[in-house]
Structure formats: C-alpha cells, structure tokens
Amino acid sequence: MYKPRRRQTSDRISLVSETPERTTVMAGSSLSSTAASEQSKTATAATPWLMPVAAFVVLLGAVWLSLYAAYVLLPFLRPGSVVIADAKFDTLVKGAMFGPQDRNRVMVFGHSKLLSALRPRELDAAVGPGFRSYNLGLPGEVHFLPILEAALSAGNVPTHLLLTIPWDDKREAAGFADVVRDDNALASTLFPFRNLPRDTALFVVQNRNRLSDAVRDVEIQRSAMLNDRGWYFIKSQSHYPGDRLPDDYALPADHPARAEIRVIPEKSVARARLEQLARQYRFQILLVPLFFRAGEAAPLPPADNAKLTTISDHPLIRVLGPDYFTYPPALFADPQHMNPAGAQVYTADLAKLLRDSGAFD
Template identity: 40%
Template sequence: MLDTRVKDWTTEPHGAAVELTYSTLWRTFGVFLILAAAIWLSLYAISKSFPFVQNGATAIAEEKQILALNPHMFAPGDKIRVIAFGNSKTLAGFRPSVFSSQVGSESSAENLAIPGDSRFLDLLETALTHGAAPTHVFLQTLPLPEDEADRSQSPWNYFLDNKKMVKLLFPFRPFIRDAIIFAFESRSAGSLTAQYRSNASQIEKMREERGYYFIKSQSHYAGDRLPDGYSLPTDTPNKVATRNVDTNDPYFQRLMRLADQYDFQIVLIPTAYRPGEFAEAPPIDAESVKALKSFPRVHVVGPAYWIYDLAEFSDPVHLNMHGAERYSKQLAALFQGQIAARR
C-alpha cells in the first residue's frame, strides 16, 4: 500500500542539511571559478591575437615595451647612444634617424616616449636590465612629483593604486572599447581587414623610425599644419613657462640611482611650443641649472623650450613631420655644441 504520509523534515539530522548546503555551495563556487577563468583566458587570448585592434596610444605603449626588451638596441660601434623618454610631445617631436644623421655615423638614438604618460622609469629600467646601454638619456621634463602609490616600490603598490590593480587583474580591459573604435574607424578604411592592416603598418613604420611616431589621428587641418592665426583661449603669450624640478622626489632620486648604476648622462632638452602659447624663453634655463647644479650627471642644454611656427604643428600640441625634422636637427646641433664636445 502506498505510503502517503508527509515526511517530517524537522526530524532530519541538522548536520546532514548543513553538509548538503556546503556541498552545493562549493560546487556552485567551483563552476563559477571555471567559467570565470575560461572567460578571462578567452578575452586575454583574443586581445593578444589581434594587437592592432587597439587604438594608437595603447598599441604604441605596448610596442615601446617590446622595443625596450631588445638587447641589440645599439650596435657595438655606437659611441653616442641616446634614448629619449617622455610623453606625446617627445614621441612626435624627436626623430632618432634625423638626430643621428646630424651627430655622426658613430651615434644612434631611440625614441621610447609614450603618449599620455611622463612616468618612464619602469620602461627605462626594463631597457637597462635587458642590455641597452645608453650614454645619454634625453628628457624634455624631469620626473614630476608622484603620489604615494607611485613612490612606493613595494608589491603593496598595486593595492594602493586602483589603476595598477585593474590593469594587473584585467589587462584586456581596454580591448572592448578599442574594438568598438576600431569597427567605427574601419568604415572609412573600407573594411575591418583594411583598418587592421593600416594599424599594423603604422606600428611597423614607428619601428623603422626607431620609436618616432607622427600622431596623424589628431591632425585635422589641411597639409597637417595649423592655419595662420591659430590660438587657444588658454594661451598665455606674456608668460614664460618654467620646468618643475623636484630633486627631493623619490622618483627623481630613483633616476639618479639608475644613472649611477648604469653610467649614463641625463640631458634636459628643450620642448617646442606654438607662437602665443607662451612668451619666448630665455636662452638658458637658469632656474633648472641652479636647481640641478649638485647633480653632475644632469645637463641642462639650451632654453626650456623653443617657439616654432604654426605651420610646423599638426595640432595644438604636437609637431608635424616637418617640425619634428627641424626640432631633431636643432637638438643635434645643441647637443654637439654643449654635451658631445665635453666627452
């Protein structure tokens, strides 16, 4: 006869119910971890398989990391070996091939500037530890004071800096955004394949130019040159710009330790501004010279900046290719006159 009595669950042993609950929880958690790991690995693999989907700044930053790993950055016969670091102004302003051709056959240069970030010491240390041996490091500005997270070299640094933590855990995070931008830009290129080839060719050209990169994407005027009379409301034509030199900052002190350890000189070079952006700079950056006089490895050459013609800028901030050529030639002449002659 069928037993139709309702089972009294209250009579079940309490331990069995708890054990069942924990067992279900752990199985669910295990499935979640497996799925999360599979998604993470898939996104990471896709982002690495299609590097030229990334936008210009991200692709350039990753390429500079690859360039820094090259132990043969300089040839054995290069007596003058220059690496330039900085942000996009250096990236689009310093042409190593032009500079080296002016300085001489026994010189070589590399542009390891990264757009949007003047914090370069990790990249410099990567290059040094992988065999690059510069005689001179070119900087338009010295390291700026950093926040506490950037100053710390402890592994806890990642827990103090949200950006570093997110980058560590989700290195593919910008890929989805870049893929959307890539798909949008591919319409003008004709197809996704054409856009991918275009992006790849830009990075290849940067390799051929030893790290120099013309920022075409921000050039919106005919002939890649600013029109006559161009100005911005933020321009201060009666103000002389000054460099920020903080010799007490740990980031600067770390640079000095690297210079001593790897025996290279630091050359503080002029940057380039538009007419009207600032007033003409004095021929010698006396304030920086005074602040750095007790650091024999640091050399301040020329003024803090040069004023270039509007026609030599492709956008309000960056030099075009003609401006970069002039800047690199002028820098070579300044270097030969003030630094190379002392060696």
C-alpha cells in the same frame, strides 16, 4: 526508533545484565546513526551554495582567459597609443639597440609631444659619427623609469639620457594601500583587457568596409615606428589641410605672455632611482628643451639658448639650453603635436644644441 523508558524499574536494573548490554549497543548505534544523519544533512545543506560558487569561479576563469587571449592575439584592436607604447616596450628596447661603433649611445625620453617631434636618424646625422639615438617618448605617459629599466634589463646601456620632462616630485614610493586606492591602476593590473569590448566595437564600426586593410595599416604603422627608432607622426589627431594648423591658430587656454618655467624637483623617489641607475650603468643625464606652439607660452630670451647648468656631479646631471623652444602653428598637426616638417625643425634645433654644448665631444 528504540527509546529507553526511564520510569520502569526493570529498565533501570537491566543496565548491568545481558539485556541492558544489548540495549546499550542499540542505543549507541542509534546515536551514531543520528550523528551520521546530521552530518549528511549538514553536507547536503552546504552543497546548494558550494556548487554555484564553484561554477561561477570556473566560468569567471574561462571568461578571463578568453578575453586575455583575445587581447594578446589581436593587438590591432587596441587604441593606437597603446599599440605604439607596447611596441616600444616589447620590441624596440628589447632588441639590440646599439653596436660597438656607437660611441655615444643616446636615449631620449618624454611624452607624446616628443614622440611626434624627434627623428633619431636625422639627429644622428646632424650630430655626427658615432652618435646613435632612440626616441622613447610614450603617448600619454610622463614616467620614463619603467621603459628605461626594461631597456637596461635587455642589455641596452646608454651613455647619455636626454630628458625633455623632469622627474616627478613624489617623495615616497607607492605602497600596497596606494595601489589598492588607485582604481585605474588596479583595474589595469587585474583586467588589462577591460576596454577590449569597446575597442573592438569601435574598430569594427570605423573600419566596417575595410577590416583587412585596417589590420594591415596598424601593422604598417607599428613597423614604421620601429624602423624610425621610436618617431611617430600622430596623424589621427590632425584635422587641417596639409596636416598644419592655420597661422593664426590659438586656443582660449593659451598664455602668450607667461613663460612656462621648467621645475626640477631636488628630491624625489624617481630622481633617487634614476641616480642609482646612472651610477650603476655609468651614464650621464641631460635635461633638454621640449617645445610650445607660438602663442601658447611666451618666447624665452635668446641668452637662455646657451645655458648649461650642472645640478649633480655624481652622477653627472646637467640642464642644457632653454626650458623650451617655441614654433609657429604651421609646424603643428594639432595643438600639441608636430607634423613631419615640425619634427625636422625641432630635431635640427636639438642637434645644434647638443653639438654646441660639447657634451658629446
């Protein structure tokens, strides 16, 4: 490469002559070539990490889409509790739940204990004409606002909400920082299929000799739950003959002398939202008893059965009956959930409580 020799006089003088002019052009070209070469080297140096990163992003996207497609298209691989909850969210509350002949349109909320205990068709028949109810209990879930809002968004507006568990006591809505700190919620949002490999392996191992029958069983149980308007017998957790606990069944964690008094928070974000919806859609709210196994908690005085307390007028929120019922172990399929016979008894008791209250006259 041509490089001017600064010590020579002719070189210095020739800067204003024709010869230096050509030299300047050559020097400029050399500098341009050098800059271009350096840019090319920089681009070349960047290529080794850009290409692998781009390939990783594409591969990650392909894997994510594949797993998500499998999660959506193969719902029978999910745990039973997820299948039931998804069916209630995606099908039950999005269909036409009530008709013009239904004077009392009732939604009942709770967790898996309610799921196994309330039979809406029998409740309707026991309360009387014009009464139509749905069991919207969700397995492993105490927050009822999401499924209520899903039902309202679909045009299913109740006249009465029955709550077997009160709202929570959180006074501030979850912010972005709370979501980020909640590892389980964040993982569920970003990777809803995160348990799919494990669930697939369990499904195959447990049903290796009857895969097609197992797939049909899941759909049959899902359809039966929808047909029963949300009631579902949790048979998979029953390990005793006849799906009933022994008469002397007890657990070390039981407190037969302690009453489990229901606590109803006066203020919370959930209560404020519920009251807003109640005013907007003009429905009433009743807190009704759930139940405990005899020996799990102390029985309440009979006088509590007729209790009717108003805790709000606008909207109307009332507490009806005792904090809970107690039933013998024979009506339970496992320590927490009722068998079909227990569900009939609880449904009948709740129907009597509703009739006697006059709330649906």
